[in-house]
Amino acid sequence: MPGSNASTSPFGTSNINQPRPWALPAIDQILEKGKTTFFDDDVDRQRARVIEDTLKMLGAPVKVVEINRGPTITQFGVEPDFIETRGSRTRVRVAKIASLVDDLALALSARTIRVEAPVPGKGYIGIEVPNEQIALVTLRDVVESDAFRRLKSPLRFALGQDVAGNAVAADLSAMPHLLIAGQTGSGKSVCVNSLICCLLLHNTPDDLRLIMVDPKRVELTNYNGIPHLLAPVVVETEKVVGVLQWVLREMDMRYHKLAQVGARNIVEYNARLDATTDGKEKKLPKLVVFIDELADLMMLAPDETQGAITRLAQLSRATGIHLVIATQRPSVEVVTGIIKANFPARIAFAVASNTDSRVILDQPGAERLLGRGDMLFQAPDAPASIRLQGTYVSDNEILTLVSYWQSFFPSTSLAPSMAGGIPDAIPSGIPLTQMPLWEDMQAQEDKDPLLEEAIDLSRRQGRASVSMLQRRLRIGYTRSSRLVEAMQEKGVIGKETGPLGYEILDYGQAAPPVEES
Ligand SMILES: Nc1ncnc2c1ncn2[C@@H]1O[C@H](COP(=O)(O)OP(=O)(O)OP(=O)(O)O)[C@@H](O)[C@H]1O
Ligand SMILES: [Mg+2]
Incomplete structure (x- = not known):
């Protein structure tokens, strides 16, 4: 794989008529550096307390065991605590905590809160609270x-x-x-x-x-x-x-x-x-x-x-x-x-x-x-x-x-969309080899100019096959199979009969080939 070409000017079009060999861009020339956002640990601790207090008040006491701060949300990992019911100690049910999200959101004055219960691979329930500032x-x-x-x-x-x-x-x-x-x-x-x-x-x-x-x-x-x-x-x-x-x-x-x-x-x-x-x-x-x-x-x-x-x-x-x-x-x-x-x-x-x-x-x-x-x-x-x-x-x-x-296409200026033209126009000046798709689709819509030749060739050969046409007409598989399809549609050839390809149904003016015995 070619390396970055930071040494030669990446945007230069010095040699106007010679296409340059491909080179990958240098990341630091393309992407901008992010800013570090500062945050306040106190806010997190305070919120953890609100979570514990609120859930305790609602009969579902928990302990905040981990705080993870992400760019948009902070995840409070909580473990259910025990409650006394009729003399026996039971753990608070996970479903109970999950059902209290809206009360928690209100207590934390958060827009929405998501509860992940349990967090895969961790032994706690995740309570995800939006950050005040999004990084x-x-x-x-x-x-x-x-x-x-x-x-x-x-x-x-x-x-x-x-x-x-x-x-x-x-x-x-x-x-x-x-x-x-x-x-x-x-x-x-x-x-x-x-x-x-x-x-x-x-x-x-x-x-x-x-x-x-x-x-x-x-x-x-x-x-x-x-x-x-x-x-x-x-x-x-x-x-x-x-x-x-x-x-x-x-x-x-x-x-x-x-x-x-x-x-x-x-x-x-x-x-x-x-x-x-x-x-x-x-x-x-x-x-x-x-x-x-x-x-x-x-x-x-x-x-x-x-x-x-x-x-x-x-x-x-x-x-x-x-x-x-x-x-x-x-x-x-x-x-x-x-x-x-x-x-x-x-x-x-x-x-x-x-x-x-x-x-x-x-x-x-x-x-x-x-x-x-x-x-x-x-x-x-x-x-x-x-x-x-x-x-x-x-x-x-x-x-x-x-x-x-x-910039690798010397003659190409900016694409029309950026130069203020129609966004969907085919950009001018781009070598046609860039667009086999278009050529191909065009060929599909119009009749393939090679069709007559393909028919002629097949009649002379006494059979037709995709690989034969590919070889003789020097075309790709896709185009060749479409030619075969077109010949079938025209009734020139019939079904595929084994490895030799398709039988000829209509020999037209040409005489059928002489069978060699
Ligand atoms: N990862 C991100 N970080 C920060 N801001 C973002 C991020 N993704 C989207 N945004 C903000 O949200 C705006 C809308 O995003 P985007 O255009 O991707 O929405 P969309 O889902 O494609 O919408 P539509 O369905 O209308 O096309 C962006 O202009 C940007 O301000
Ligand atoms: Mg969109």
Whole structure:
């Protein structure tokens, strides 16, 4: 992996006509340093006393045994005490403490309080009280933490800080897909942006390609013009099903490639390619598809969207394709059971009701979150969700990172969205090789110019097959299989008959080939 290129000017476009080789940005040139917030231990001790006094008064005495201060909330770990009932000593029931949250909130004059009973791995009940002052968790805080550095995957990303202020990071390739839900203003887009920024900080376009879908047109269009994008940010809802189908075809094509060399997954495939071709052959990049607002798509084309997303989610892990989907509407019509079943990694931001929380996490709790990045993260293999304050990435940081990557295209000025143009226009000046997606979709809409040649060739060969067309026409698997489909539709060829491929039904003007005996 190339190192950072702090020595050569990262934003320079010195050699105007020569594309520079990819180099990763230096983190300290992109991300801003966080500020340390000071807090008052006295406030915590005072609150601990209020908790003990209030619960005692309500007949549920507890002892505060631990205080953890996080960026947004402070967690008071409490142990139930004993009470005397009819001569015998019994412990206060956990359920009793949990039922008193509203009284506690009133006593502490807190907006909402969440009780976690018990805290997994700890012997106490967690009472989470909002801090008076909320500390910002910057992306840099987490990216430079040990928790982040420990992860070696190129798709690692910063999530935030937990209730004790410890940095938490995760690995997208292990998830392998992520569902993010929460009401408006709760922090979904900020979360998606910090995930994208983490990926852009650690991956060149050779290693990672992105597809972004943003029906709202304001959340992701800033990324237009970076070389990782396979196509400009897709903003038209009608185009999305086509995009998803393209990704499905790409997945099939990748499976085909893996099968050809007998690799089980993309990592194995790339390693083998490196070893056998000395790195001359292009490696398969990872592909991450971002959808910021699933609801719009599910309204327009529920069956196609759900079908494509579930098929991708079920099959794409081995081929290095990952989905990140956000939605404002965690209802069962949008986040359907089948979609949910395929997204074991989920983030819930603040939601309006515990019904919404159940839709996302299968349990209540998200209705008690505070908004603005306060989240519950459910890791795919974890028994319970953890509460985090999400990382914040500023528009300025995003802009710096975007212009860093844009600077690799000498002729590209700023993307139209930033230059004040139409946000969804294809940025001008970007080499066409950046957009095979578009070419491909175009070819699908229009008739493939190679169709006549493919028909002619197949008639002369007396058979047709995807691999034959691939070889003879020097085209990719995807395009070749579409040509075969088109020939089938036209009735030129029939069914697949064994390893030799498809039989020819219509020989047209050409004479059938002479059978060799
Ligand atoms: N992690 C965070 N730290 C601090 N502030 C945050 C964080 N996340 C979000 N915010 C604040 O909340 C605002 C709204 O966040 P964001 O745009 O991500 O919401 P959203 O969930 O995408 O909403 P919508 O559904 O309307 O698109 C941000 O502009 C920011 O001020
Ligand atoms: Mg948003």
